[in-house]
Amino acid sequence: MHKFVRARPIPGTGGKEQRMTVRKLRTSAVGYLFILPAVLIIGIFFVYPAIQLFTIGFTDYNLMSGRGSQVGFSNYANMFRNPDFVNSLGVTFKLALFIVPTQTLIALVMAVLVNQKLRGVSLFRVLFFFPAITSFVAVAIMWKQMYNPTFGLANTLLQWLHLPRMRFLSSKQQALISVGVACIWKSWSYFMVIFISGLKEIPQEIEEAARIDGANSFQQFLFITLPMLKRVTLFVVVITTMDAIKLFIPAFTMTSGGPLGTTDTTVHYVWRQAFRLMQVGPAAAMSTVLFLIIVAITLVQFKIGSKENQ
Amino acid sequence: MKRFLSVLLVTLLLVPLLITSATAEEVTITLASFPDQPKAALEAAIAAANLGFKVEIIEYPQNEYENKIKMAFGAGNATDLVLIDGPNTASYAATGVLEPLDAYWAKEDFDDLVSSAKSTATWNNQIWVAPLNESNTVLFYNKKVFDELGITAPTKVEDAWTFEQLLDVCEKVTIPGQRYAIQPQMFSLANKNEGQTYTQMLWLWMGGGEVIAPDGSTATGFFDGEGSKAGIQFYADLFTKGYATTEDIVNAFETDRVVMWVNGPWAIGNWRRDFPNVEWGATPMPKGARSASGSGSWNIGMSAASKHKEEAWKVIEAITGKQGQTIWCEETMNTPARASVLESLDMYKEYPFDIINEQMLKTSMARPSTPAYPQISEALMDCFFEVAYGEDVNAAVAKATQKMNEALGNVK
Numbered sequence: 001m002h003k004f005v006r007a008r009p010i011p012g013t014g015g016k017e018q019r020m021t022v023r024k025l026r027t028s029a030v031g032y033l034f035i036l037p038a039v040l041i042i043g044i045f046f047v048y049p050a051i052q053l054f055t056i057g058f059t060d061y062n063l064m065s066g067r068g069s070q071v072g073f074s075n076y077a078n079m080f081r082n083p084d085f086v087n088s089l090g091v092t093f094k095l096a097l098f099i100v101p102t103q104t105l106i107a108l109v110m111a112v113l114v115n116q117k118l119r120g121v122s123l124f125r126v127l128f129f130f131p132a133i134t135s136f137v138a139v140a141i142m143w144k145q146m147y148n149p150t151f152g153l154a155n156t157l158l159q160w161l162h163l164p165r166m167r168f169l170s171s172k173q174q175a176l177i178s179v180g181v182a183c184i185w186k187s188w189s190y191f192m193v194i195f196i197s198g199l200k201e202i203p204q205e206i207e208e209a210a211r212i213d214g215a216n217s218f219q220q221f222l223f224i225t226l227p228m229l230k231r232v233t234l235f236v237v238v239i240t241t242m243d244a245i246k247l248f249i250p251a252f253t254m255t256s257g258g259p260l261g262t263t264d265t266t267v268h269y270v271w272r273q274a275f276r277l278m279q280v281g282p283a284a285a286m287s288t289v290l291f292l293i294i295v296a297i298t299l300v301q302f303k304i305g306s307k308e309n310q
Numbered sequence: 311m312k313r314f315l316s317v318l319l320v321t322l323l324l325v326p327l328l329i330t331s332a333t334a335e336e337v338t339i340t341l342a343s344f345p346d347q348p349k350a351a352l353e354a355a356i357a358a359a360n361l362g363f364k365v366e367i368i369e370y371p372q373n374e375y376e377n378k379i380k381m382a383f384g385a386g387n388a389t390d391l392v393l394i395d396g397p398n399t400a401s402y403a404a405t406g407v408l409e410p411l412d413a414y415w416a417k418e419d420f421d422d423l424v425s426s427a428k429s430t431a432t433w434n435n436q437i438w439v440a441p442l443n444e445s446n447t448v449l450f451y452n453k454k455v456f457d458e459l460g461i462t463a464p465t466k467v468e469d470a471w472t473f474e475q476l477l478d479v480c481e482k483v484t485i486p487g488q489r490y491a492i493q494p495q496m497f498s499l500a501n502k503n504e505g506q507t508y509t510q511m512l513w514l515w516m517g518g519g520e521v522i523a524p525d526g527s528t529a530t531g532f533f534d535g536e537g538s539k540a541g542i543q544f545y546a547d548l549f550t551k552g553y554a555t556t557e558d559i560v561n562a563f564e565t566d567r568v569v570m571w572v573n574g575p576w577a578i579g580n581w582r583r584d585f586p587n588v589e590w591g592a593t594p595m596p597k598g599a600r601s602a603s604g605s606g607s608w609n610i611g612m613s614a615a616s617k618h619k620e621e622a623w624k625v626i627e628a629i630t631g632k633q634g635q636t637i638w639c640e641e642t643m644n645t646p647a648r649a650s651v652l653e654s655l656d657m658y659k660e661y662p663f664d665i666i667n668e669q670m671l672k673t674s675m676a677r678p679s680t681p682a683y684p685q686i687s688e689a690l691m692d693c694f695f696e697v698a699y700g701e702d703v704n705a706a707v708a709k710a711t712q713k714m715n716e717a718l719g720n721v722k
Contacts (some may be wrong), residue, residue: 056385060720063384065405085708150567170500170558172699258504259317260692260699275377277684278401 019176057285064277075285077296085286087261088269091176095265096244098180104236106188108229111195112221125196132190140253143182147254169255175263179250187243198232199225234305238298245294249266266290334647337618338364339625340389342382342499344375347393347442347608348579351574351641358637359628363621373503383407383613390616391625394439395504396606397537397677397687403438404681409485409612411437414623420562422632426605426676427647432609433679439609440630443644446666447512447604448675449596450563451573453589455483463593465661470594470601473516473544480553483569492564492570496544499695500558506688508604510545510694515675517541521690522714526680526721529714533690534707537599542707544587544598544695556698564588575666579643592662594669606621607644645670685717 057075061068079085114125131139146153147168155165168178202225210220226233248267251257257264257272266286276284313543331571349367356365368389370378376398382388383405402408402431415437419520423431427441450462459482462472471479480491494513496505497515521528525568532538548554562568564585571577573594581588585610610630616622628634632650639646639655645666646652658667678686693710 062405064380064402064407066384148560150559150565167557170556256500258502258695259499260696263486275380277688278380291456 053284054288056281057288059281061280063274063280063283064217068281071281075282076289079282079286079289080116084261084264085266085269088264088266091262091264092245092247092266095176095180095183095247098177098243099183100237100240102180103184103191103240104233106184107236108233109194110188111192111199115199119253125193128189128192131186131190132193134186136186136249137253139186140182140250143178143185143250144254147178169263170259172259172262175255175259179254179263182250183244183247183252187239187240191240194236195229195232198229202228217241217285230305234301235254238305239300241301242291242294245290335359336364337621338366338367339391339618340368341391341393341610341621341625342375342379342389343369343393344372346372346576348642349401351638354641355629355634355637356625358633358708359624359631361621361624361628365625373501386615388613388615390613390618390622392613393442394611395564395608396439396441396505397679397683399430399438399555399609399611400433400679401681401683402611403433403436407614407616408438409616409619410628411440413625414626415440419631422648422650424647424649424652424670426670426674429676429679430606430609439611440626441607441609441647442630443607443635443639443642444647444670445508445574445576445604445607446645446670447509447572447574447595448592448662448665448669449594450573450577451591452566452569452592453591454562455566456591459483463591463666465593467594467601467665467672471596471597473596473630475597477547477551477553479570480551484553486552489556489566490562490568492548492572493568494548494554495694496573498558498560498562499556499698502691504687506694508606511677511690512572512595512602512604512675513545513598513694514538514541514690515602516596516598516600517538517544521686522678522680522718526678526682526718528718529711533714534711539703539707541598542694542697543703545694546700546703549698550700554698558612561585575643575645575663578662582643585597592665594665595673601669601673602675603669603673603703605670605676607647636679654673680718680721681715682714682721686714689713689717 039305054070058070058072059068060071110128114121114128117265147276148166149155149170152168154168158165167174169175207220207224210224214224245264245275246267248271251265252271254265257268267290270283270286270290273279273286312362341352343349349369352367356610375393376395379388379392388407394408403410411431420428420437423441424444427444431437431439432443449463455461456463460483461479476492483489484491495509497503499506514521514533514537517537517540519541520532521538522532549556559565559567563571564581578590581590595601610626612619612622612626629638630647630691632648635646635648635651636655638644639651640657645663646658647653650666652658657663677683680686689710692713693706696706696709
């Protein structure tokens, strides 16, 4: 049995107020202790590296020697004159423009389908979720093998269908789409689960009322389900956009950014500058710019989302 | 009884302490490597030297090897010894992460190295690395296809095919869409690593060009010179004429999808191990405006932060000394970097090493030695990739020259 000790009032002050303050302080201290591990982890692994990254962007830091001198804003000034960096930004946005709508649409449609009360549907939910829990490196290697022009599954299927063979990853025109397809395959089911949870929250009475009013399934989906999923959709779009802009593994594992930089995402380009070519200062400046771009896009998306919600 | 128990207790406490202190004095030298450098051959060379302490070889994946060791140097936890590719020696040495080897290496023993290996090992008048072996390149061909088509390949440097003769052979052996004549670089174009630059640079040299100025100050007038452009154009034509492909064909030479392949003698070791049925032949590198073949290979460098430098040097001696290099080269089919080993082994007088020996003496060329080499290599590789995919040679060369000049301008 715990024994609670009452705080002694200090003479000359209100005893009740004093007790309240001590209690508040105790409660706050316990709260701070609870969040301390999270604050420490975020501080050590996110905030400190982010500050370091920002400061390194103004130097010509050498990763091996750990030395570097101040170069002012020259890393920032040079990056937009660098055609390879500009190309990598273009690649990243093209990839995001392909992945975000396609993946969101697939996830939404599949969520509606597996949300039906049919026999065995939960098995499909589990099966569909497998790619989401598989390592991205493993997925990228698997797709690289499937795209292999000699023995890959993709060309074998095309041959069966009497269609011409495709170059996939070694074609300037097809490589980015091929990488995008692998990315979508990996992640759509994760967002499908988020959409399912959104669907579960839609009150059945509204759907029933719509049905009584004579709305068919498509009309119900269009006028009831979609508007009720706005908040979930905003969340999915924001997260998918951030993920798409930060893509690294498929470029690294499947194509090395090639052919001719057509799949060279910004993160992959920055990584190459930093760790292959030892240009850590410019790479840090590029990362800072990419971070600011992601923040700006996310804010715009939230702004649009909140306006629509109103 | 009490006394006995006390003695037992004290003994039990002391034994682990004694063991720990004995273990602490044991020296283990660590060596960073990657799977393409056969571990068994390294271990055989080390074992033959009977060093009396432990040597641990830590392997990293080949494509990630350089990143791993650079990050390890930066984090201060590098292995005692690292394998370093020849042209990158200057970039490592310039950052101060390597221990100069001048104080350890006796001059008469260093002089046993062939001249190209000596240049690889030195930068800024100091010795930084010890060569594992030298290297050279030949044009390997599928013997079965050549025999079927009645093509005879030259075996002497003076008889090497000209660019025009090579094109004739390409035309004969190509079966459109099915079989390509040549892989003019070490790997398919899906790979980006130094092996590509090593072999692509040969075409530029054969065209009569150079990469950068001898003093390392600029690429203008060298990489964008007429000779360089002619070599790069010839390489580009191999692709546009359908003799080479940008497709990523796995084991293209071994599966008869490609008939000729520019590569080094280590390929022979790989075939013996993994593709014993491959029927191959070798011919000298073709000649354009001039003849050229590759040189420079992997070396062992010592970390400046190593706590056991004397022992680390003993490991370097064990692997790269006369005995160690003999074992290493016999196992891996690499070309020795020591003149004494080259002379002592009969296999280097026989085909195809007779071609390699002749090329090493007459046509081998070294990649530029500059701390900016990683950027130079990347710019060159990108340029060759672009022209292989049909981009304009002049535009690709101009872009690469600008990148090279920027990198050279940043060298302090």
